[in-house]
């Protein structure tokens with residue numbers, strides 16, 4: 001049976017721009033009450049101004065107390081959560097050595113620590129809302145180690161966390177999905193370098209990922225790649241590694257995703 005979003009409660013982290021903002025708009029339009037979470041309050045209030053069922057909530061996903069306070073608010077106001085979209089994330093820079101350690105650890109703390117903290121804080125609320133969903137915004141970079149090393153490491157971790165939980169939480173009525181977008185043009189990931197290459201036509205829009213979130217929620221998927229053709233590169237990585245690595249070396253995006 002298809003999962004009906006109308007009247008259900010969602011929490012979207014990283015809702016102040018890009019994929020999270022597009023997802024918040026899309027879920028609100030589908031009839032959900034959406035807690036829009038990020039650090040930039042002005043952006044969240046602007047979003048809520050345009051969508052009456054969007055509830056702005058300022059929180060940093062690296063702050064345990066702030067994440068617990070968010071869960072406490074949802075518990076008090078609704079007693080359950082039906083969809084947690086762990087989307088907050090940063091690209092981080094290149095990893096060249098000691099000078100880059102702080103940036104790498106910060107990237108891991110936001111991208112992995114944030115997902116784990118929020119999932120832990122909402123576990124009982126998701127169980128109360130079952131059948132419920134967790135959608136973790138991983139990446140094709142969580143399947144193929146291309147790009148800044150700490151970023152790829154963070155997304156591999158999100159893929160592993162999601163895959164393991166999708167098995168162990170199924171019996172609680174909670175479907176956990178790893179959602180893996182390819183190149184999407186956003187504030188944090190402007191894709192400037194990619195847009196200068198023949199791969200420019202691969203660069204997608206945040207709304208395509210928001211549509212994929214709706215599909216994942218409706219159909220209870222545990223894995224989704226956007227666009228789906230990236231799955232061919234993942235298959236190549238495992239079926240013909242020498243061919244894949246020859247191509248990957250030429251791509252070398254290890255310098256960072258910030259431009």
Ligand SMILES: NC(=O)c1ccc[n+]([C@@H]2O[C@H](COP(=O)([O-])OP(=O)(O)OC[C@H]3O[C@@H](n4cnc5c(N)ncnc54)[C@H](OP(=O)(O)O)[C@@H]3O)[C@@H](O)[C@H]2O)c1
Pocket residue numbers: 013014015016017018019020037038039040041043059060061062087088089090091110137138139140180181182183184185186187188189206
């Ligand atoms: N764009 C792509 O090509 C692409 C591809 C694959 C996966 N992804 C993933 O998609 C997700 C969204 O990225 P995006 O492309 O939409 O980038 P974006 O426009 O830069 O959005 C990132 C969001 O994360 C929030 N955020 C960052 N640090 C946070 C923190 N400590 N606490 C709470 N919120 C935080 C930001 O809000 P504030 O600054 O207001 O806190 C912002 O809303 C990320 O996890 C990213 O890794 C993106």
